[in-house]
Amino acid sequence: MKSYIVIFLGFLLLAPVLSCNKHDTTYPNAGIIYNSTGINDEIHKTAPGSQKTDTQQITDKLKSMNNDDLFQFALTCGNQGNYSEAMTAFHTLLEKEKNYPGLYYYQGLLYRDMGLLDEAICAFQTAINQNPNSAEAYYNLGYAYRCKGLHSEAIPEYRKSLELLPENKTKQKASVHYNLGFSYFSNGLIDDAISEFNKALACKPKDREIHQKLGIAYTAKGWTDKAKDEFSLYHTDDKPAKKIP
Numbered sequence: 175m176k177s178y179i180v181i182f183l184g185f186l187l188l189a190p191v192l193s194c195n196k197h198d199t200t201y202p203n204a205g206i207i208y209n210s211t212g213i214n215d216e217i218h219k220t221a222p223g224s225q226k227t228d229t230q231q232i233t234d235k236l237k238s239m240n241n242d243d244l245f246q247f248a249l250t251c252g253n254q255g256n257y258s259e260a261m262t263a264f265h266t267l268l269e270k271e272k273n274y275p276g277l278y279y280y281q282g283l284l285y286r287d288m289g290l291l292d293e294a295i296c297a298f299q300t301a302i303n304q305n306p307n308s309a310e311a312y313y314n315l316g317y318a319y320r321c322k323g324l325h326s327e328a329i330p331e332y333r334k335s336l337e338l339l340p341e342n343k344t345k346q347k348a349s350v351h352y353n354l355g356f357s358y359f360s361n362g363l364i365d366d367a368i369s370e371f372n373k374a375l376a377c378k379p380k381d382r383e384i385h386q387k388l389g390i391a392y393t394a395k396g397w398t399d400k401a402k403d404e405f406s407l408y409h410t411d412d413k414p415a416k417k418i419p
Contacts, residue, residue, distance in 0.1 A: 232262060233266070237266060241267060245267055245276070245277065247259075247263050248261075248264050248284075249280060251263060257284060260284055261281075261284060261288075264277065264280075264284065273304065275305075276301075278297045279297070279305075279308065279310065279311050281297045282294045282295075282298040282315075282318070283314065285297055286317075286318055286321070291318050291321055294314075295315060295318045295319065295322075298311050298314050298318060302315065307338055308338070309335045309339045309343075309346070310335075312331045312334040312335035313331070313332065313335040313349070313350055313353075316329070316330075316331030316332040316335065316353065316357075317353060320353060320356070323360075325358075325360040325361050328353070328354075329358065332350050332353055332357065333354065335350050336350050336354070345378070347374075348374045348377035348378040348381065348384070349374075351370045351377065352370070352383075352384055352387070354370045355367045355368075355369075355374065355391070359387070359390070359391055364394050365395075368391045368392065368395070371384055371387055371388040372388065375388065382407065382410065383408075385404045385407040386404070386405070386408040389401045389404030389405040389408060392404060
């Protein structure tokens, strides 16, 4: 009876929910380069009648920074969720140096976090044009497509990311195989999805989230015994599953 319950639970999971989340691909910890309270201090020192708006103060401060500090400031703001200031910093840097290394990639992450997926896709495409060997840019371009439900477009980007990832990057490979499997499954390519989920498990054999999705794929094939085994591993100890982007 228990095995039937496990399989039934698998069927309930056949429509997984897509989530695109800042923590899927985090910004690096850039450290605090600029303290925004300094702006307020300067505002209070400005004579009445000549006081600039907060936005103008920020713009002037950003323009006074060198390119490296400006880039680090943008990353720090992104980490802190200050998206408006981060985007202003990126645009200021673009005015100074359009080919600054990593600029379009991290701008793409920021756009994604803001829910501006079309802009994120354009930024990642530009990042790839500037650095065709960036496995991370291909992965995040694929993920942006996935967030829009464009799984056919996501698949070749994930494949390219896998080609570029070094063999020792097992954690990253697990994420790409997992997402590639998800896009295959969403396109009805169940056999390919199963193959990718198994490759993800080869990189992270104890990851319960992968076992869950593999069980769903087995269920779609009608392989109930295999599905039961995977769902049993997913429900082991009933601990919350660790999500993979």
